[in-house]
Amino acid sequence: MDKMNKDQFEKYLEENAPTEEPSVDVFNALQKQAIWNQPAPTSRLSISMIAAITIIIIASAIAFYAYSANPLPKEPVSEATYEELPTLPELQPAEIIAQNEDIFEMGAYKLIKFKNEDFNLSFAQDNSCTTMLGFARELNNI
Amino acid sequence: MKNSNETKEMMALFAQNPQKGFEQIYKSFAGPVFRYLRNSFNLSREEAEDILQTTFMPWVKEPAKFFNVENPAGYLFTSARNAALKFKKETGPDRNETNRSNTQQNRIDHKIENELMIKKALESLPDEQKETVVLKIWTDMTFEEIAELQKCSLPTVASRYRYAIAKLKELIPWTR
Numbered sequence: 490m491d492k493m494n495k496d497q498f499e500k501y502l503e504e505n506a507p508t509e510e511p512s513v514d515v516f517n518a519l520q521k522q523a524i525w526n527q528p529a530p531t532s533r534l535s536i537s538m539i540a541a542i543t544i545i546i547i548a549s550a551i552a553f554y555a556y557s558a559n560p561l562p563k564e565p566v567s568e569a570t571y572e573e574l575p576t577l578p579e580l581q582p583a584e585i586i587a588q589n590e591d592i593f594e595m596g597a598y599k600l601i602k603f604k605n606e607d608f609n610l611s612f613a614q615d616n617s618c619t620t621m622l623g624f625a626r627e628l629n630n631i
Numbered sequence: 632m633k634n635s636n637e638t639k640e641m642m643a644l645f646a647q648n649p650q651k652g653f654e655q656i657y658k659s660f661a662g663p664v665f666r667y668l669r670n671s672f673n674l675s676r677e678e679a680e681d682i683l684q685t686t687f688m689p690w691v692k693e694p695a696k697f698f699n700v701e702n703p704a705g706y707l708f709t710s711a712r713n714a715a716l717k718f719k720k721e722t723g724p725d726r727n728e729t730n731r732s733n734t735q736q737n738r739i740d741h742k743i744e745n746e747l748m749i750k751k752a753l754e755s756l757p758d759e760q761k762e763t764v765v766l767k768i769w770t771d772m773t774f775e776e777i778a779e780l781q782k783c784s785l786p787t788v789a790s791r792y793r794y795a796i797a798k799l800k801e802l803i804p805w806t807r
Contacts, residue, residue, distance in 0.1 A: 498796065499768060501805045505745040506769045511665040515680050515687075516657060523691035525650045 638703060649694035656703055657687060663704075663770045664711045670753055670769070671762040672715040682718060686711045708770070709780055712762075752802035760795035767792055 495503070520526055641659065645652025661683060668679040686707055690697055700706050753761050759781065766772045766780070778788045 498800050498805060502749060502764070502768045502799070505742065505749055507666050507670060507746050507750070509666055509669060509676075510662050511680050511683050512676075515661070515684050518684055519653075519657070519687050519691050522688060523650070523653070524694060525691075 642698070642700065642703060645694065646698040649691075653690060653694065656690065660704060660707050661687070664707055667708065667762075667765055667770060668711055668715055670750060671758070671765045672719060673754060674715065674718075678718065682711060682714045685714050704770075704772075705776060705780065708766070708772075712780060748803055749799075752799050755802060756795050756798060760791045760798070763788055763791045764795045764799070 641652065641655045645656060664686060665679055665683050668674050668682055669676070672679075674682065697703075697706075753764065756764070762781065763777055766777045767774070772780070774785055774788050774792070778785045781788065
């Protein structure tokens with residue numbers, strides 16, 4: 490469609506299109522660099538590189554198979570140690586009673602006197618204060 | 632340049648036999664790309680040849696990368712354009728005068744005279760207009776293809792082309 494719309498001047502330009510071509514050197518330079526014209530990698534350096542890599546691979550394979558056949562003995566692993574808990578003798582109720590016999594035999598006065606130093610002894614001796622009734626009697630006397 | 636069927640066959644051959652395929656691709660596109668570089672970017676022969684070589688180099692170094700290219704013309708023109716713009720950016724605008732003198736040749740005949748006259752008129756156009764005319768008239772690209780290459784809209788390309796043709800008509804004393 491574009492071509493149909495071309496006027497006389499555009500046709501004139503088309504007829505006078507430049508005819509210049511690139512020199513053959515460009516094509517030759519490209520061919521020289523082309524992958525299909527590159528020699529196979531058979532240089533001395535390439536061969537030595539390939540040999541070195543092959544040796545490394547073979548050595549690794551041998552080492553791997555040797556290890557697989559005779560695996561290293563496993564080191565014994567010491568079992569985890571548990572901290573010993575202190576063992577307490579299991580006391581029977583009778584023994585407990587025997588141990589605390591002195592305390593049971595003490596009367597209320599002795600208990601208060603020897604076991605609680607801060608206790609008011611004079612108050613303990615006063616029978617009238619041991620009950621609420623006694624306390625009420627005291628109030629009546631006032 | 633080749634039509635789409637010929638292009639497909641050429642690319643198929645390139646995939647099968649890169650050496651022979653490349654010869655065909657080069658034969659089809661090297662000339663148009665070279666003339667595009669020379670006339671759109673005011674490059675000397677040597678500069679255009681360098682850029683042409685750069686454009687085609689990946690095709691011969693790693694051909695497998697290009698086996699699936701469907702539009703080799705578009706690809707090559709785009710590569711050449713990018714390389715030329717980069718080159719112009721690096722070298723700056725002062726190099727044009729010396730290149731123009733390189734274009735003068737001793738062969739004098741009518742066609743060459745016309746070619747030189749057109750070339751001189753083209754050089755006076757803004758870069759985008761010049762490029763549009765070269766692509767449209769001398770490489771048979773469509774406006775769509777040019778718009779894709781220049782990364783701009785279709786109306787922009789059409790307008791650039793119209794302005795360029797009008798200006799060239801004023802500058803060139805052409806006769807049928």
